[in-house]
Amino acid sequence: MNHSSKRPCVTAALLTAILCAGFALPLAAHEGHEHGDEKKIQSAPGNAPQRLPDGAVFLPKSAQRGMGVLTVRVAEESLPRTFELPGRVIMDPHVGGRVQAMIPGRIEAAGAHGLPAAGSKVKKGEVLAWVVPASGAIERSNQSALLAELKASLGLAERRVARLKELADTVPRKDIDAAESELASLKGRIAAVGGGLSGREALIAPVGGVLAASNAVVGQVVEPKELIFEVIDPDSLHIEATAFDPLPLDQVAAATVTVGDGGRQRAVELNFVGAPRRLREQALPLIFENHAAGAALSLPLGLPVKVLVKLKSTVSGLPLPASALARNTANQVVVWVKTAPERFEARPIRSEPLDGVRVLVTGGLKAGERVVVQGASLIAQIR
The missing domain is CATH 1.20.58 (Methane Monooxygenase Hydroxylase; Chain G, domain 1)
Structure with missing residues (x-):
């Protein structure tokens, strides 16, 4: 009697435990009837920037605004063919000059104001310093x-x-x-x-302008032909480019040189003056000039620069800012193309310099595509 009354209670407790354990375990679906939850979780990008399996980059709108990503629609244009040559800034011989000592002696100031410093403005005929002759x-x-x-x-x-x-x-x-x-x-x-x-020798400014160099100190002993001052015109810029390969001089139209750094770069237009018909160190120098307010103040004398020489012949391509170029893991030059509102793909391209600020894409890109021109390097870093 007692044993038979306890048996239903034990059976009910055991059934309750089995049911609870069954609800806690995941239910296995029949073969061919998976719901695909795991597949959806793996393929859904979410809201974080990430590199997709096919190499493209998923970048949400919020991340695009935070990274300052800008795109432009490229269009094909016919532009002058351009060559990049090394060059340096030189003095304009028409409006610049040098002040050298003719006799050995000692430097003395020309007035109570002392010796002029580099960067000072001088007038033509102004006495810059005196040289007191030195004798035994x-x-x-x-x-x-x-x-x-x-x-x-x-x-x-x-x-x-x-x-x-x-x-x-x-x-x-x-x-x-x-x-x-x-x-x-x-x-x-x-x-x-x-x-x-x-007596003493007067060091006189041959032209008016700005002192590009001042090598004078009071009491300094100088020798004949020693350079003391150098005067340039702040509104005249001369560039000497060096061509190591044959260049059709009759096809040279103009040139540009880049001034500034970072995001404030600008291209300064140069006019072609001419080229001597004699090689110097197995290279042909080409002379360019620019006459504008403050042109020579942006580039000091002797500064090495990259000169982009434009020819009269033209080439077709897609102009883009140089900031649009990036490199992939294979060290290829690529641009990032916006194929969807939040999807960007890398395209290997062929390009050539245009004006120092822009490049001309000649292959790997089609007209009408939207290309990232700001923030391309940040997109390339997304993994």
């Missing part, structure tokens, strides 16, 4: 002795002229003229010797 003790003593001898001879010549003029009625006129000529010669020799002892 023996040389100075010889000049002093010669000066004393000339002064003594000058006194005798003055008295002789005075006597001859008193006897003008009895003395031939030619004797008086000869005495006066000797007196004038002695005065000139005294002035020359005295100037050599106490």
Whole structure:
């Protein structure tokens, strides 16, 4: 009686435990009837930027705004063919000049304001500094002795002229003229010797402009032909490009050089002046110029630059900013094309320089596609 009453309770408790365990375990679906939840989770990009299995990049709109991604629709254009040549900034010989010492001596300031510093504005004919001639003790003593001898001879010549003029009625006129000529010669020799002892050389600005270089210090001893100052015109820029390969000079139209760095780069247009018909170090120099307000202040003398020489012949392609170019893991030059509102694909391209700020895409891209022109390097970093 007692055993039979306990058996239903044990059976009910065991059934309840089995049912609870069954609900806790995942139910296995029949073969061919999977719901595909795991597949959906793997393929759905979510809301985070990520690299997709096919190499494309998923980038949500919010991430695009945060990264500052900008795109443009490219269009085909016919533009001048361009070559990139190494070059350097040189002085315009028409409006620039150098100030060099003609004698050995010591530098002295030209006024109370002292010596002009590099970057100062100067006027044509302005005295920039003085060079006090340097001479040895023996040389100075010889000049002093010669000066004393000339002064003594000058006194005798003055008295002789005075006597001859008193006897003008009895003395031939030619004797008086000869005495006066000797007196004038002695005065000139005294002035020359005295100037050599106490004189100084003025360093004068040959042109007006800005001091590009100032190598003068008060008390500095300089030698003849030593460069002291260099003056340039701030509104004249000259570039010398070097062509190592044959270049059709009759096809050269103009050139550009890039000024600035980062996102503030700009291309400065240059006019072709000409090219000498003589090689220098197995290369042909080409001279370009630009005359504009402050043109020479943006590029200092001697700065190496990249000159993009434009020819009269044209080539068809898709112009793009240089910031649109990036590199993939295979070190190929690519651009990122926007194929969907939140999908970007990398396209290997062929390009050539255009003007220092833009490039011309000649292969790998089609007209009408939207290309990333800002933020391409950030997209390439997404993994």
